[in-house]
Amino acid sequence: MRSGGIRRYLYKIWVLCLKDMRLYYFKGPTVVMGILMPLFLWLAFVVGRGFSFAESLPALVTLASFFVSSSITPIVMPWEARQKSLEMLLSRPVTIRTVLLGTALASSLFGIFISSALVTVGLLLNVVPRDLILLFLGVVISSLCYSFMGLLFSAVPSDVPADAVMLSSAVRLPLIFVSGIFIPISSLPHYIKPIAFISPLTYFSDLINYSYGHSSLLTPSIDIVVLSLLTMVFAASALAINEATLMRRL
């Protein structure tokens, strides 16, 4: 693809991303599963347990990045199939891959924005991370990772957004209890520990703990590398599976 071609390709992704931002940031499932759910989980974790804001902020940032970034991608394809706008979109000079990348970008940016806002609130309350750049890098990669993970759930060829939300919740909710957010991985039963290491949430949680000076299991570079690899795996499989199931949506 020539540079003009690449520019046009990226521009189309951006146009589709803007469309998804406008249409899906304030949709019911996004607000409930993306914003309220992590907030209430965090409150359930901290209220009455004597945790300070500084101690519990890493958990809030991790939950926010995870839930917000993976809240939009599962619903866009079913929603658009139901609204009968998907075929209208695919009749234009775009591929399904461009459409999905636009959605993933919109979802990631939402996650980055909300997580960054929480980090900023922390800074204002004097909860300062030891390496802000590393933290931001982690937020960007994890948001991409979780938004592509969410895209995997949208591959179910259904035009009912609730189906995708249900599937994504069934996977996402258990992950938060095995990824070292509420319970340290070292305290998990030995038969759950292997699951912790295949959870994409573990590595971001570990990186955030490190960034805020809490105890971490792995080095930040390992966390970043594993998150990047998982992002590539989720992206490749989400795009391939969505392409394969697309026709059953129309």
Next chain:
Amino acid sequence: MGPNGAGKTTTIRMTIGIIAPDRGEAYIMGYNVHKEPVKARSFIGVVPEVSNPYVDLTAWENLMLVGGIYCIPKKVRVKRAEELLKMLKMYNARNRKVKALSKGMRRRLLLAMALISDPDILFLDEPTSGLDVISARMIRSFLLKLKEQGKTIILTTHNIDEAGMLCDRVAIMNKGKIIARGTPKELKIRFGEFTRISLCFDREVDAKLVREHLNPYEVVVQGRRLVIICRSKDLGDVLDQIVRIAKERSLSIEEIRASGLDFEDVFIKVIGEPG
């Protein structure tokens, strides 16, 4: 043209590269639609049959979105959107959300969205299906203007009058196959050896009896009215039979008319009567 389930929408979807064919290839302006769908689709505008603009966006935002996908510079996009909305009598509704627009307006908006890139070829899948008379007429007259401008328009319809009015060439499909094609005039000429007789008795007639007498001709009985399609050479025999029915049942013939087939007759002749 074709009845429901004939394969019209599937053909359009294959031709624009949305679904893959079992075999064969389609090219638009020299680009294979399945190997280079983005390039091929950059020359076309499409109004799919079952589709909607984004209902939570305004008409204007929908047009800007599609213009953006075609990478049309903003100034050009805005100018073209204004022109199209004015031509389609939607300019005053441009800032209304699509969910507040009527079905006819949504269809016109889809047409504007298909035309925002000023495409060489326009694919319209049942563009007037389910619309009220005024909206359908407005779309038809707009399509005629586009045709006069030299745009290539490929449209599917099961509305015979619409095809006769808008199309230079017609293909009639059934069960996934083209079973007749030509200009509307050619199709009529091809079936010119047939005559259509329409008549009206003074009372209702027994359809079964009529069909027995007029076997093997094609007969449609609607109360007092009959339509018979036969070969012109059999006209005498058909008239004899009609007179015999009238005598046997003491019926009077109030009106009788013989003519060549119209486009609807051609369609029925090719497709066959339902059932």
